[in-house]
Amino acid sequence: MSSAPTTSVPGFHPETSDRIEPYVWKIAGVVILGMIMSILDTTIVNVALRTLGHDLHSSLAQIQWVITGYLLSLAAVIPITGWAARRFGAKRVYMTSLVLFTIGSALCAVATSTTELVLFRVLQGAGGGMIMPVAQLIMAQVAGPKRMGRVMGIVAMPAMLGPILGPVLGGTILQSLHWSWIFLVNVPIGVVALIAGWRMIPHTESGVAGRLDVVGLALLSTASTAVVYGLSQLATHTDLLASAVVVPILGGLVLTGVFCWHALRVERPLLDIRLYKNRVFAAASFTTFGLGAALFGAMILVPLYYQEVRGQSLIATGLLVGPQGLGMLFAMPVAGRLTDRFGGGRVALFGVSVLCLSTIPLAFVGATTTIVGISAVLLIRGIGIGFSFMPAMTTAFASLRPEQLSDATPQLNVLQRIGGAIGTAVLAVVLQRASGISPSPAKLASAFDTSYWWSLGIAVWALIPCVVLLRAENPRAKLSRAASNAEAAIEPLGA
Secondary structure, three states: OOOOOOOOOOOOOOOOOOOOOHHHHHHHHHHHHHHHHHHHHHHHHHOOHHHHHHHOOOOHHHHOHHHHHHHHHHHHHHHHHHHHHHHHOHHHHHHHHHHHHHHHHHHHHOOOOHHHHHHHHHHHHHHHHHHHHHHHHHHHHHHOOOOHHHHHHHHOHHHHHHHHHHHHHHHHHHHHOOOOHHHHOHHHHHHHHHHHHHHHOOOOOOOOOOOOOHHHHHHHHHHHHHHHHHHHHHHOOOOOOOHHHHHHHHHHHHHHHHHHHHHOOOOOOOOOHHHHHOHHHHHHHHHHHHHHHHHHHHOOHHHHHHHHOOOOOHHHHHHHOHHHHHHHHHHHHHHHHHHHHHOHHHHHHHHHHHHHHHHOHHHHOOOOOOHHHHHHHHHHHHHHHHOOHHHHHHHHHHOOOHHHHHHHHHHHHHHHHHHHHHHHHHHHHHHHHHHOOOOOHHHHHHHHHHHHHHHHHHHHHHHHHHHHHHHHHHHHHHHHHHHHHHHHHHHHHHO
């Protein structure tokens, strides 16, 4: 079976036009609908673990598999999305992922035991893991390189706002409705996304698929699953060197090395790691990894501070974290336009610098620090996040040829998720160790200060690939400007 045929859209020329046609924004809206459904589901379920454990008569160690199973399923399916998009077309894969996620959500809502719920969450994760990379692939193909910064800046908002809005929505549902509605809320959204996607998303060409690299799939899926599993075990093991943590992580890293060796020796590997010969893509990829660790790791600290130190409810906590989301909401569209104009390296370096500077005040927050002051710092921090994350990913996409995008999107998603998992795990362990047993509010506040110093260190570390990205991007930017100037000079001669 060949790849899905390419459907052209009247009036749109992705390589020559700099104008964003209205239909592009419509497709972006459809894609966002599916993305936000899968992203919100992870954080909504996080706040429901205690309720789920009580109703399903399970311990925390058992019920946490509702989250771990979902994450493992995500890690297992992401590597295959590139080949699937080339084999069946990005639209078909996206629609299939929506079906799996929606059906999995409905089954989760009617689960009567922990075992059933975990199995249905695995099905849900199989769909959710493909939604994000395929959605990014579709928008990268539709937008074209000249408009990618502006379009991807809007498309990225669900990924940034999901971890903030999820706890608020989850807390509201749990206080008013049965926990099954945490999953049922996805069903109508999924149906609408399916109908809209079927009607509006065009078929796009993602390259020649070739035969499925079964060996590569087995190696990479096992490797990513092992790493995510090892990191997830930090939730129940305070010792970073516990065998349940170290063995799967080391095993996953070894398998990743074997996969890289294999991928360089076959004609069509599952993921083309030769993309990293492109200096811009390599620098942007490692920037994405570093930002994943800095961003998603630190996101666990502020909600826990408000709940543990200030005694705020789930809904109040979500609202108090809101200023960070507002900062991202303001910055990301602006960052997209600036990326198109100045390049992702400069914008990302500025954003991470703001992120680092705004982390410092949080390292001095006490048990009685004014909430207004914390909110102001979070607003600035959100602006820094908005100016850092998507410019790096946009630059990675823009540096590649169209047929390479199907390989790039799953790799960037895996790096982002692994980076986020590492950052979250490290800061969780630091916070737990600094807190001690039965800490007072003052000591607990001090533990958060210690954790934020670690968070600052992670953010500063993320500056390194940003600088590399800036240096790698500059030669290409100069060539692009030279070509544009030459074209402008030639046009009057031919007039």
